Amino acid sequence: MVLTVDQCSELLALVNASDVPASVATRARIVLWRGEDRQKKDIAELAGVSRPTVDLWLSRYGQGGIGELLDRPRGAGREQVPAPVRARILALTRASPPVETGLSHWSSREMAAFILRTEGVYVSHHYVAKLWRDNKLRPHRQGTFKISKDPEFAEKVADIVGLYLEPPGGAVVLSVDEKTQIQALDRTQPLLPIAFDASEKRTHDYVRHGTTNLFAALNVGTGEVLGECYPVRDGANFLTFLKKAVKPHAGKDIHVVLDNLSTHTTPDMTAWLAKNPQVTFHFTPKGASWVNQIETWFGIITRQSIRRGTFTSVKVLIGQIRDYITHWNTNPKPFVWTTTATEILAKVRLVQTNIKKLVDNNAK
Structure with a gap:
């Protein structure tokens, strides 16, 4: 089976989409693997399905394209939408x-x-x-996809994705980063047209009471989050936080996924790592912080707790963040990473190819 660039792009989008059921993503992978000229018996083993199932989805895709891989609603009447x-x-x-x-x-x-x-x-x-x-x-x-210019992009992606998909036995994987300059905003009654709240259909005035910096560590295996707020984002506070993050896992190998920032590579940090060889840093590629799972959690807390909140002081804001983390940890669920490094790198190559085509067409 030979797949075009557009077909590969569509299938990869299906694999990477957060709202697509795992079964549908598996069907898309089956087609992608066949497009790589893999044997059907090997595809069946990789996907964890039977050989006839591989034949079924390859046949359906061949007959009707990507739409045939989607689940069909059962017993649902035709919707009457105005x-x-x-x-x-x-x-x-x-x-x-x-x-x-x-x-x-x-x-x-x-x-x-x-x-x-x-x-x-x-x-x-x-x-x-x-x-x-x-x-x-x-x-x-239609979304954006930032292409990293890190010369070690492939190696770093393979390293980190390998930790997500097959963590070393008995080891702990922590996804760590900082969300900086979180503002304590007090939303008041309308005074001046400074900001428009589209959901409430009215104009609000905002009073700013200061900022805080949230340091957070996500346990990739359990979904639990440790978070601390600091007034300043610097190497000293990061080291203090990291010590707290690794303390509950004493006696285990600890792998820390984080961005390659100056606050993460200070002389004090380097010295501490030398004294704690059980802790290993895995830096994300430059310009590719999306590989770090804590970024997903930062998006969730921002949408669910911070963005629409009203905070009369930094103290109130910090209290809200702590309460949210406590609530999250009452029923933590790890993020399930399903995309392999090979699929990520294939997507990057596709994006680079499409950009080159666009540049070439515009140059004509």
Whole structure:
């Protein structure tokens, strides 16, 4: 099976999409692996399915393309969606998501939830996905993808993704970073048109009471988060925090995924690492902090607790952050990393190819 660049891009988007069921992502991987000219018996073993299942999805993809890999809703009647709502979905899809959503691009589930929240009309994500297919819209391909210029990009991605997919036996993997300059904002009644809250349809004045810096460590295996707030982001505070993060795991090998920042490579940090050989740093590639799982958690706490909060002081803001972390840890769930380093690097090559085509076309 020979796949085109566009077909590979679509399949990789399906594999990487957060709202796609694992079973559907597996079907997309089956097709991608076949496109790499792998034997069907090897694909069956990699995917954890039977050989007939591999044949089934390869056949369906060959007959109807990527749409045949998706789950089909069972027993659902045809949705009666008003024309204005349908038009709004199409208009929203062609634009970037509103800032308050915190989204880089639309998913069918996020669009359905947004329509319910703003229009008061329920539509299923199946309807949204079908509407996109019928109108040849691919919002997952409208987002940005920053290409790292790190010469060691491939090696670092392989190293970190390997930790996520197959952590060393008995070892602890911590994803660590800082969210800096979190503002304590006190939202007041309308006075001056400084900021417009689209969800509440009114203008607010904001009073700023200062900032704090959140240092956080995500246990990749358990989903638990340790977080501490510091007034200053520097090497000394980072070392203090890291000591707290590794203390509960005494006696174990500890692998720490983090960005290669100056605060992470101070002389004091280097000396501490030399005295604690059980702790190993794994630096993300430059310009590719998305490899660090704690960034996903930072996005969640921002959307669910910080962005819409009202904080009359930095102390109140810090209390809110601590309460959220406590709540998170009552039922922590690890993020499931499913994309292999090979798939990530393939996506990067595809993006580079598309950019080159665009540059060449514009140069003509």
